[in-house]
Amino acid sequence: MTTLRIGNASGFYGDRFDALREMLTGGELDVLTGDYLAELTMLILGRDRLKDPAAGYARTFLRQLEECLGLAHERGVRIVTNAGGLNPAGLADAVRRLADRIGIPARVAHVEGDDLRARCPDSLAAHAYLGGFGIAACLREGADIVVTGRVTDAALVTGPAAAHFGWAADDHDRLAGAVVAGHILECGTQATGGNYAFFSQGDGDVRRPGFPLAELHADGSCVITKHPGTGGFVDVGTVTAQLLYETGGARYAGPDVTARLDTVRLTQNGPDRVRVEGVRGEAPPPTLKVGLNRLGGFRNEVVFVLTGLDVEAKAALVREQMTDAFAEHPPAEVRWDLVRTDRTDADSEETASALLRLVVHDPDQAVVGRALSGAAVELALASYPGFHVLAPPGKGAPYGVFEADHVPQDTVEHRAVLHDGRRIHVPAAHDTLVLHDVPEPPPPEPVPPTAPTRRAPLGLVAGARSGDKGGDANVGVWVRTDDAWRWLVHTLTVERLRELLPETAELTVVRHVLPNLRALNFVVEGILGAGVAAQHRFDPQAKALGEWLRSRHLDIPEALL
Numbered sequence: 361m362t363t364l365r366i367g368n369a370s371g372f373y374g375d376r377f378d379a380l381r382e383m384l385t386g387g388e389l390d391v392l393t394g395d396y397l398a399e400l401t402m403l404i405l406g407r408d409r410l411k412d413p414a415a416g417y418a419r420t421f422l423r424q425l426e427e428c429l430g431l432a433h434e435r436g437v438r439i440v441t442n443a444g445g446l447n448p449a450g451l452a453d454a455v456r457r458l459a460d461r462i463g464i465p466a467r468v469a470h471v472e473g474d475d476l477r478a479r480c481p482d483s484l485a486a487h488a489y490l491g492g493f494g495i496a497a498c499l500r501e502g503a504d505i506v507v508t509g510r511v512t513d514a515a516l517v518t519g520p521a522a523a524h525f526g527w528a529a530d531d532h533d534r535l536a537g538a539v540v541a542g543h544i545l546e547c548g549t550q551a552t553g554g555n556y557a558f559f560s561q562g563d564g565d566v567r568r569p570g571f572p573l574a575e576l577h578a579d580g581s582c583v584i585t586k587h588p589g590t591g592g593f594v595d596v597g598t599v600t601a602q603l604l605y606e607t608g609g610a611r612y613a614g615p616d617v618t619a620r621l622d623t624v625r626l627t628q629n630g631p632d633r634v635r636v637e638g639v640r641g642e643a644p645p646p647t648l649k650v651g652l653n654r655l656g657g658f659r660n661e662v663v664f665v666l667t668g669l670d671v672e673a674k675a676a677l678v679r680e681q682m683t684d685a686f687a688e689h690p691p692a693e694v695r696w697d698l699v700r701t702d703r704t705d706a707d708s709e710e711t712a713s714a715l716l717r718l719v720v721h722d723p724d725q726a727v728v729g730r731a732l733s734g735a736a737v738e739l740a741l742a743s744y745p746g747f748h749v750l751a752p753p754g755k756g757a758p759y760g761v762f763e764a765d766h767v768p769q770d771t772v773e774h775r776a777v778l779h780d781g782r783r784i785h786v787p788a789a790h791d792t793l794v795l796h797d798v799p800e801p802p803p804p805e806p807v808p809p810t811a812p813t814r815r816a817p818l819g820l821v822a823g824a825r826s827g828d829k830g831g832d833a834n835v836g837v838w839v840r841t842d843d844a845w846r847w848l849v850h851t852l853t854v855e856r857l858r859e860l861l862p863e864t865a866e867l868t869v870v871r872h873v874l875p876n877l878r879a880l881n882f883v884v885e886g887i888l889g890a891g892v893a894a895q896h897r898f899d900p901q902a903k904a905l906g907e908w909l910r911s912r913h914l915d916i917p918e919a920l921l
Contacts, residue, residue, distance in 0.1 A: 364524045366517055366541070367573035367587075370394035370441075371548030373401045373418050379548070379571050380424040384431040386587030389573065390524075392432070393516040394421060394441035395546045399830065400892045402510065403653040403760040405445040406484035416446035417507075422454055429464045433504070440495055440516050444507040446485060448472055449777065452507045467779035469498035471508040473772055473786075476650060484760070485653040488772045491615030491644075492538075493529065494786045495519025497776035501784070510651065512614050514542030517574065522616075525578045529616070530791055536619035536641025537580025539612065543619075544584055544602050544636070545572050550825075551584060551602045553592035555903075557823035557910065563631070564593030581637040583629055594632040597823060597840060600877050604836025606827040608883050609872040610798040611642070615769065615789065618642040622798060622874050638876075646792035647766035656761035656890060657692070657721055660728040662736045663750040664716040671702060671714045674744035678716065681743055685735030689727050691720035697898060715750075719895065721759065729756035760893030762830050800873050806850040807843075811917045818860070819910025821920045822848060826906035831888045833902035835909060838879035844920050845878040851914070852880055860912040861905070863887060 367389045369379040373396040376382075383392055396418040409416040421443035432439055444451040452470040459466040471494035480486035487510035496519045498506040506519070521527065521538040544551050549569035553559060559566050570590020575583040584599055586592065603624065610622035618641065625638035666674045675698050686694070699715040706712035720728045733753040740747060769788035776784040818837075821844050826835040835857075839848050858865045861884075868885040884905075889896025899905065 362578060364391065364521060364576045365389050365573055366391045366393060366520055366545070366576060368393050368395065368545040368548050368571050370396055371546065371550065372396065372398055373404075373420065375548055377420065377424060380428045381431065382590070383571055383587070384428055384435060384437060386570070386590060389435070389437045391438050391440060391520045393545065394439070394443060395513050395516060395548075396421060396441065396443040397445060397510060399651060399653070399762045400760075402445065402485045402487065402651060403762070403893050406653055409446055410484075414447070414450055417448070417451035418443035418445055421451070422458060425455065426458060426462065429459060429462065429466060433464050433466065438499065438504055438506070438520070440506045440520055442508045442511055442516060444470060444509045446475065446509065448507045448509040452777075455505055455507065466504045467502055468505045468507065469501070469503035469776060469778045471495060471498065471506065471511065471774075471776055473774040474510040476767070476772070480652055483652045483654045486650060488648045488650050488767060489615060490648070490772070490774050491515050492517070492519030492522055493616065494774050494776045496523040497784045497786060498778065499523035501776070501778050503779060513546035514539040514614060515616070517542030517545060517576070518616050521576055529789055532617050532641030532643060533639065534578070534580035534641070535617040537582065537636070537639040538576060539614055539617060539619040540603070540621070540624055540636055540639050541574040541576055541582045541584070543612070544599055545574055547602060547605060548572070549592060550605065551598055552586050552594055553598055555825070556598055556601055557819065557825065557907070558597055562593040562595065562598075565591045566593070567591060580639060581635070584634045584636060585632050594634055596626045596628055596634055599626055599634045599636070600838050600879060601823060601825045601836070603877065604838065604879055604881055605825050606829055606834060607836070607881060608834065609881070610874060611795055613645050613795055615644055615648050617644050618793065618795065622876060624876055626877070643791045643793040644789050645795050646769055648769050648772055650765040650767055652763045652765055653760050653893070656759050656894060657723040658725040658728050658756040659719065659721050659759040659895060660732045660753050660756040661717060661719040662732065662753040664718070665713050665746070665748050665750060666716055666744065667702070667709060667713040667746045671700070675716045677744050678739065681739055682718065682735055685738070686731065689731055691722040691727050693721040695719045695896075699898070717898070721894070725756045729754070732756070759895065760891070762891035762893060764830050801875055803849045803873075804846045807847045807917055811919065813915040814918050814921060815913050816916050816921055817911055817913055818916070821916060822910060824906030824910050826902045826904070828888055828892055828901040830891050831886050833884045833887050833905055835882045835884065835906045836879055837882070837906070837909065838877055840878070842878070845875070847917055847920060848878075848880065849873060854882070856914070857882055857909070860914065861909055
């Protein structure tokens, strides 16, 4: 078999429940993957395990499998998932019990070694991001289902590909192609029209996009597509958008290989088919990324509604009143945000109102709980005219902090645990390369300065997708024509981005240029504070940061409009 068909049925813990069945019944597959883990998910699973040591994995997967294990067996589809979370051995045992109960023969293996909590006793969860060769070892030994903990998202594809095609650790170009395929698949329907900037201009119905699959070849190239008759669409734009999601520079590093995103070539290969080829790979770095989740303290918030006239004065009054109330025991961190959703001479009360959001953090729950709720409630009859809040503040909830660290690859014991109990040691990469930035390539000739322009939103010519990595955010911006690229690469500099997104003005912003994709990728350091669990910002995962950028106006050549 020269082509390996790998599908995806989950992009996060909570994704479409029916996707496993849809992918198994919708068309041919060899392997079906499911990505259930994210930085926030590891914290959630860690808190689950505090209550129940047998917990720590994605229970949704078990319920999905109960409906679909027979289908997978009948169709010869192997399943690879990171739903094991903090407890892959526990999930593997649960799958075996399920298979026995419903009478389906299934060889279940799991991958372990990622759990580093013993080295980080102050962390709720501490996990190294493993590569795909543990998965490959399980599949080579005949596993029907492979359960992992914290592997890289792309490892769910590199593992099956390495097992199927017999790739070795130094097949860098082939592995890099599989990494790119895995990155495109990992977020499910984001590759098939979901969350897509030009969703209204595609050929498919995006109300219920189908999940993606990759037809992977022995040289590492692939075609991204979806099952016939499913919703959404696959084109160069949807694939480009997902390629830029939560990435940094031209070097996309992982434990198996460093993929060069600046070498990726995309071409439309027919309706709902995009060919991905030309990917070059380099040796992986000598270290593994480690995700650390710990409890950071307690958090609370209250949103004051300011209606009608004198919004700024009303906001100033309530801020002074709350500051006085906090004087004796001020929270460790206080953040105010005034959101001007109000309109002049509005025809509804809601559109006449602005929102003033107060968020507090502190190690002591009492400081952000009773202190905040008492101070806010006591203002009900003693503050600005029209005083009310969206909801009364609660007792204060614990929040998490995500931090990234690195450890040498050879200090992590990566193991494949087979269905018969045998354990296979997976060696660390012996050929490694310390990462360094790729020099920015020379830009094409700029658009002539005499070209007539018109003030318009950037999003009329450019797509964007953004996301989070710990406390940082990335914003990938791409265009669809060479002429638009000539304009974008010269226009959207770091300085211009800071002008368009004032929240980034005081932060470190790094621009990366990807000419093959006609794309720029900006990494904004620290904009998300301590990460999504800390809820530092209105949009704590920066999911809409790119859409804000697309809405901003600048002078665009009329020929592009």
